[in-house]
Amino acid sequence: MNRLPLFPLPETVVFPGLMIPLFIFEERYKQMVKDLLAQEEGQRRFVITLSEDSGIREVGGYVDLLAVQENPDGTFNIVCRGGERCRIEGAGAFDTLYQTTLDIPEPLLRSDPSSEAVAAWDAMDVFRSYVAGKADPKALEDAIASLPDDPLYQASFLCVNLQVSAADKQALLEAPSLVARLELAQALMRQSLTSGGSALA
Incomplete structure (x- = not known):
């Protein structure tokens, strides 16, 4: 089974379509970037997982x-795009300075497209209330209108822009289905509205 570089990060949860700028300064991860660059384009893939005190x-x-x-001091500024989720198994440093993990996809369960579309519509409607007074209404509508039609990416937009803990974002990532992810996002927003909070991440 293939292995992929593993990059644990605090406060970082990856969702499909998310653009992630990173500053790479540790020697082991500078080596990771060099190893990725040695791969053909389209095969420069690694895994990000949330790092907590407990592991x-x-x-x-x-x-x-x-x-x-690449910067003059040997550090790197990189830009990545998040993809689907995966399972972290067999993590460890073997033939590399950095950790790797077995390449095990953990696909999000998809259901009836109309059910997903309704869940996305409802969640986006709550999001408008969630950011009311914190975001320019026209800019918000333009951002929503520019999203892909696939509710998967609409869910990613919501998850990235919720002002919740990394643990809550991890719960969104681990939701069993896309509809469940959208429903949890909606519940978190309603909870914030009930407690008087409303903000962008």
Whole structure:
């Protein structure tokens, strides 16, 4: 079974379509970037998972390396795009300076497209109330209108922009289905509205 580089990060949960800029300064991860650049384009993939005091979470997200800028001091600025989620198993440093994990997809359960569309519509409607007074209404509608039609990416937009803990975002990542992810996002927003909070992440 293939192995992929593993990059545990605090306060970071990856969702499909999410653009992630990273500053790479540790020697082991600078080596990771160099190893990824040695791969053909389209195969420069690694895994990000949430790192907590108790260890790393067992579900993370695939990440594709899109752009790299090497700095004079040998550090890197990189841009990545989040993909689907995966399971973290067999983590450890073997033939590399950095950890790797077995490549085990953990697909999100998809259901009837109309059910997903309704769940996305309802969640986005609550999101408008959630950010009321905190975001320019026209800019918000333009951002929503520019989202792909697939509710998967609409859910990612919501998850990224919720001002919740990393643990809550991890719960969104681990939701068993897309509808469940959208329903949990909606519940978190309603909870914030009930307590008087309303903000963008």
